[in-house]
Amino acid sequence: MAAAKLLIPTLSHFRPLTCAAAVSASNPARLVPHPPDLLKWIKREGGFVHEAVTITQDTTYGLGLVASGGIPKGSDLIVLPEHVPLKFQSDKDDGADSVSLPLSNRVPEELWAMKLGLKLLQERAKVGSFWWPYISNLPETYTVPIFFSGEDIKNLQYAPLLYQVNKRCRFLLEFEQEVKNVLKNLKPSEHPFGGQDVDASSLGWAMSAVSSRAFRLYGKKLPNGTHSDIPMMLPLIDMCNHSFNPNARILQEQDAGNPKMLIKAAEREIKQSDPLLLNYGCLSNDFFLLDYGFVIPSNPYDHIELKYDGALMDAASMAAGVSSPNFSSPAPWQQEILFQLNLDGEVPNLKVTIGGPELVEGRLLAALRVLLSNDREMVQRYDLSVLKSLSAEGPLGVANEVAAFRTIIALCVIALGHFPTKIMDDESLLKQGVSVSTELAIQFRMQKKSVIIDVMRDLTKRVKLLLSKETTTA
Numbered sequence: 209m210a211a212a213k214l215l216i217p218t219l220s221h222f223r224p225l226t227c228a229a230a231v232s233a234s235n236p237a238r239l240v241p242h243p244p245d246l247l248k249w250i251k252r253e254g255g256f257v258h259e260a261v262t263i264t265q266d267t268t269y270g271l272g273l274v275a276s277g278g279i280p281k282g283s284d285l286i287v288l289p290e291h292v293p294l295k296f297q298s299d300k301d302d303g304a305d306s307v308s309l310p311l312s313n314r315v316p317e318e319l320w321a322m323k324l325g326l327k328l329l330q331e332r333a334k335v336g337s338f339w340w341p342y343i344s345n346l347p348e349t350y351t352v353p354i355f356f357s358g359e360d361i362k363n364l365q366y367a368p369l370l371y372q373v374n375k376r377c378r379f380l381l382e383f384e385q386e387v388k389n390v391l392k393n394l395k396p397s398e399h400p401f402g403g404q405d406v407d408a409s410s411l412g413w414a415m416s417a418v419s420s421r422a423f424r425l426y427g428k429k430l431p432n433g434t435h436s437d438i439p440m441m442l443p444l445i446d447m448c449n450h451s452f453n454p455n456a457r458i459l460q461e462q463d464a465g466n467p468k469m470l471i472k473a474a475e476r477e478i479k480q481s482d483p484l485l486l487n488y489g490c491l492s493n494d495f496f497l498l499d500y501g502f503v504i505p506s507n508p509y510d511h512i513e514l515k516y517d518g519a520l521m522d523a524a525s526m527a528a529g530v531s532s533p534n535f536s537s538p539a540p541w542q543q544e545i546l547f548q549l550n551l552d553g554e555v556p557n558l559k560v561t562i563g564g565p566e567l568v569e570g571r572l573l574a575a576l577r578v579l580l581s582n583d584r585e586m587v588q589r590y591d592l593s594v595l596k597s598l599s600a601e602g603p604l605g606v607a608n609e610v611a612a613f614r615t616i617i618a619l620c621v622i623a624l625g626h627f628p629t630k631i632m633d634d635e636s637l638l639k640q641g642v643s644v645s646t647e648l649a650i651q652f653r654m655q656k657k658s659v660i661i662d663v664m665r666d667l668t669k670r671v672k673l674l675l676s677k678e679t680t681t682a
Contacts, residue, residue, distance in 0.1 A: 491509055524615050542578055
């Protein structure tokens, strides 16, 4: 019987709920050496898998999906019935027990992956779990920074990401104690994890499995006619690797009678041996490394975070040759504009970025243009949207624009100086051969430095162009 076959590997369920350090980013071991056939399981449960879709070992990202033959444009690739995705909903209909539900309520919303992670751990520990054919195919290890050594966390060399990594590590250690306190007096029959010990390592495994594979999709229909937004793990579909130029996309059918998760070929034909690729999102490398465990070279959405600080802006503008900048003591009319930009006031957002599609965040550019101008009347001629736009060429004059760009270039020099190593040093280290986590940390910081250098080059060209135009006009 099919049901009996699913029970063959269940002795493996009693393996400790732990996560070892990653040995290889491109070839991570699965939870069991010979897991059940995932494609056959999905078909047996009433799903559909295109005959040309196969699982393969990707040299960069580990397991992935590839086309064993040509697939015409617009073809259905994978269809999952409603009961196959692994979901966690906090309503009573979800079947979450009286222990895991209160535990999930202690998880902050920004770490939503841990909520679904508790459900995943529960199913991993359960003998005869419906999702075992899926779970047994999951990687045993993940290359996200929460599993890096202390030295490799330092090797990231980038304060905003270090903050996020340390925050997650602290949460896992604290949550481990909360979980242990809740579980310690339970009867075996009430234990949501089959009596197994749950520690920060197993919690980290579950959170990483979810953050690297789950999709936030429509849940149940709400009384107002909209749908709740819930994370869910989509077996097989989540083996599609990432590309900013995907050849597949996820569609969610809204037929109430037979809701399905559908993945279709997008706008083009998929040729034999092509990988099936989804766009995980237009994200910076911070998110790709933190949640997925990889770094994208030349990521067009990568950027650098800076703190808008009057003293730092003064130092940068003075280094750029601006005499007597007043970022630390703006005039009242300038301060009012900073308030409108949310760079001043009781709860300002002082995080600004350079790099990415904008090149310079509009709020930072507007602030520089305004603070480097003494002409209140001219500034007030323009809407804030114009002052924030890089495509609005020199709205406050060439001299103002050149001063703003040179100040940003000086900020870039200061930001580069915060990295202890240069790109040449990093390249040399990679050639020597390093561990997976060290390699990822070095690649991450190299890409951040490349973002800064690219912004400097772009703005230097713009300064030269502005000055040449001014000379021509003169």
